[in-house]
Amino acid sequence: MAITQAEMLEAVRAAVATQGLPVRIGQQDAVAGASPYITVQVISDTDYGYPRETLTVSTYDVEATREARIQVQGFGSATWQVLTDLASLLMAKNSTVRVGIVAAGVVPNRIVGPRNATAPYRTGNLPSYALDVVAQYVTSPTAVLGVSPAVGIRGSVAESGGETLDPAFILPEV
């Protein structure tokens, strides 16, 4: 049970969309980007407190609180301001970003930074800054009785008012 890196990536990408900076998952590219960019990494994601169970006739719900530590890093001096703004958006009580995240069930409750994380000597890296975010969230039901796993994923891709590829793919392929 975890916030996935891909989802964090999308969240941060959406939050800093107006800055026009590329956002990637941290430590997964073979080479550094040439221009300023932002990376996102889920550092840890652990249970927090005890789970709460609810058993009904048709469902078995386990709610559990989890705490995730996410590091957002900016590479390039221009990213300092982006991270500063992101921190404000995440923590300011009435910011649209925080309201949206809280409404989705995730509560950012501590932020450290941004701090200067530039490697000190001859690394050749761009100046870098790190923002450490701690957020808590509650997982939803973990089991739905009587539901079998999906046998696969079908895809349908269409242009509105134009061509439709349906099915565009059926996975796993047989």
Place this chain on the structure above:
Amino acid sequence: MAAAIGSTFLIDPSVTLLRSTAASVTIGYGVILTSDTLDGGGAGSFLPFSTATGIAAALAASKISATTAANLTAATGQDGLTPTIYVVTYGAGVPSDALDLAIAAGLDVGPFMLQTTTEAALELLGVWLSADDRRKARYMMISQSADTGLYGGTKPASLSDLEQLGCRVFYSADTEPTAAAYLGRLAGSNLLKTPPAARYRPLGVLPTTATETQATAIVANDASVVVPFDAGSSADQRITLGTKAYNGNDWSASVRLVYIARQLAAAMAGVIQQAAIAGEGLYATADGFAKTDAAAEGFLGQLPAAYFVPQSTAPKGYTIVSEATTSGDDVFITVTVTCWFGREATKIAIPVTGQEV
């Protein structure tokens, strides 16, 4: 912004850390189907080419014919990335069977062309492509024809099986490697950087002999043709007329659809693989939908804004809907992606009005 960050992406009680699937920048390998003997391999065997040296060596060793060498030279000599073009042989067999064998052997076929311009053979390959929607979502067929019917009124009946998504027809009265040039240009396009273009500058291809009236008729019949551009005297003063697939759909939109379908398939394969590695079922519930939505967004979000035309109901120019569908007793997660594409302009019109004073 709040809506974009909300329930769709952020919270998903999934089970493992998902590694995002790296998107390919191209639409797969370009393939030229020939009856060449290649390396003595049977039908379905294939050889890759990307350099003039490799082409010359294969020609000298009689692995490929002079026609294939000319097509390869055109395909690998275009603007853009230098693509790897595969030659797939069907020998004395059926081209589509050879293509099936090559695909089964793991060749990531994208755009393909048949070296012979025999219409019956083109039609058979067109039928093969249209026989399965999943083929149309992965492959694109580039054809070349000298059929004068392409400018003689309505579309010739002898090419009717090419009237479908993903088929493009170039008219050429000569043996110029027009289709091969476009095959290479398409296979060498970085589609993650910019949307594809139907109009391009073909290098090493002479304009065909067609009058202006004929060229206009060819374009009206949803085919394409290479004509001189600007002064038209040098090899780089050429342009392609025609922005349509042979079924009349916008070619750029067709390429975008296929590219998106291919990449989404790869992204969803990643979702299935991660669930399998973790040993957990993928359920057609909110949990599963969140995973498929995030994977789809992970790719679509990387595409440049020029790909889409934002709508009031789809601010990004596309929508992703994951839902449960059933087939007999089986449950599928169906991911429906709807896109709004802009059209490639067919021409620039500059009306100039003189005002007498």
